[in-house]
Amino acid sequence: MPDPTCQFRFCTPHRSGKWYASLGAAQQQAGAIGAGYLEARTGMFQPYCHTRLETR
Numbered sequence: 935m936p937d938p939t940c941q942f943r944f945c946t947p948h949r950s951g952k953w954y955a956s957l958g959a960a961q962q963q964a965g966a967i968g969a970g971y972l973e974a975r976t977g978m979f980q981p982y983c984h985t986r987l988e989t990r
Contacts, residue, residue, distance in 0.1 A: 943988050944969035944981070953990065960987075 941953040942960040949967040954960040961979040964970045970981035981987075 941990050945986050945988055946982070947984050950988075957987075 941955060942957045943951040943953050944960055944964040944967065945951065946967060946969050949969075951960065951963060951967045951969060954963065961970070961972055964979070964981070964985070965972070968982065969985040970979055972979055
């Protein structure tokens with residue numbers, strides 16, 4: 935079972951996303967900062983180069 939206090943966000947060298955309670959929510963919003971995109975056909979997240987996932 936995932937830790938309910940864990941949060942996720944994606945960061946690029948120049949921008950950081952908001953913190954989200956689930957990885958899926960962070961992936962869906964990553965496009966807003968240019969960190970990657972959610973592939974519509976497969977539903978998989980495709981990060982751009984130099985994108986990193988942060989957790990807290």
